[in-house]
Amino acid sequence: NAGVTQTPKFRILKIGQSMTLQCTQDMNHNYMYWYRQDPGMGLKLIYYSVGAGITDKGEVPNGYNVSRSTTEDFPLRLELAAPSQTSVYFCASSLTGTGGGSPLHFGNGTRLTVT
Amino acid sequence: DAKTTQPPSMDCAEGRAANLPCNHSTISGNEYVYWYRQIHSQGPQYIIHGLKNNETNEMASLIITEDRKSSTLILPHATLRDTAVYYCIVRVVVRGSQGNLIFGKGTKLSVKP
Numbered sequence: 156n157a158g159v160t161q162t163p164k165f166r167i168l169k170i171g172q173s174m175t176l177q178c179t180q181d182m183n184h185n186y187m188y189w190y191r192q193d194p195g196m197g198l199k200l201i202y203y204s205v206g207a208g209i210t211d212k213g214e215v216p217n218g219y220n221v222s223r224s225t226t227e228d229f230p231l232r233l234e235l236a237a238p239s240q241t242s243v244y245f246c247a248s249s250l251t252g253t254g255g256g257s258p259l260h261f262g263n264g265t266r267l268t269v270t
Numbered sequence: 271d272a273k274t275t276q277p278p279s280m281d282c283a284e285g286r287a288a289n290l291p292c293n294h295s296t297i298s299g300n301e302y303v304y305w306y307r308q309i310h311s312q313g314p315q316y317i318i319h320g321l322k323n324n325e326t327n328e329m330a331s332l333i334i335t336e337d338r339k340s341s342t343l344i345l346p347h348a349t350l351r352d353t354a355v356y357y358c359i360v361r362v363v364v365r366g367s368q369g370n371l372i373f374g375k376g377t378k379l380s381v382k383p
Contacts, residue, residue, distance in 0.1 A: 159313070190373075192311075192373075195375075196375065197357070197372070197373035197374045197375055197376065198314070198373035199373075243311060245313050245314070247313075247314075258304065258316040258319060259306075259314070259316060260316065261313030261314050261315070262313050263312055263313045264311070264312070264313055
């Protein structure tokens, strides 16, 4: 299994541009998540999904959108990039919700700079 | 919401056991304690989790106190590759979700030769 795969690894955007961060997993996990990590800080949850067609907001959803049309894919969309969105973005998945003791499996991240 | 407190940094000699403490005094009875680590800004890596009993796997051991207000992650024979930031997390329910894990700043463990 490849696990959780994120693309691209790096990206530089100009203010106001849009982009989609891709995330795919091959473990048949129901739950998927997007986190962001600012320098020297912990991870903050942006959006999550409990299954295909179902998404919900996390702690910091403003400026982002997600969709979950398949079990495998969970793309994150930035519509109007702002410098405050400069961060490292991590996608993760889990078989069930973490309330049931199911650990998260993370991708290696996308490093985004908005200038 | 249950929160965790960890020391910001620790050192450990290579080959010795690394004992990383975590306080979670407001933990609820049905909340799991998770440990993850992050190496060189890679994606966090799952280590171990537990509810009430002590747990052991191929990577580490997790000791949870009887009152569940604190826990210790033990790396039995630390190597240089174990240098990382270690996160102790208590699973939190937000808006009925089952997905939110709050990552604090963790403990930066430096394993030295």
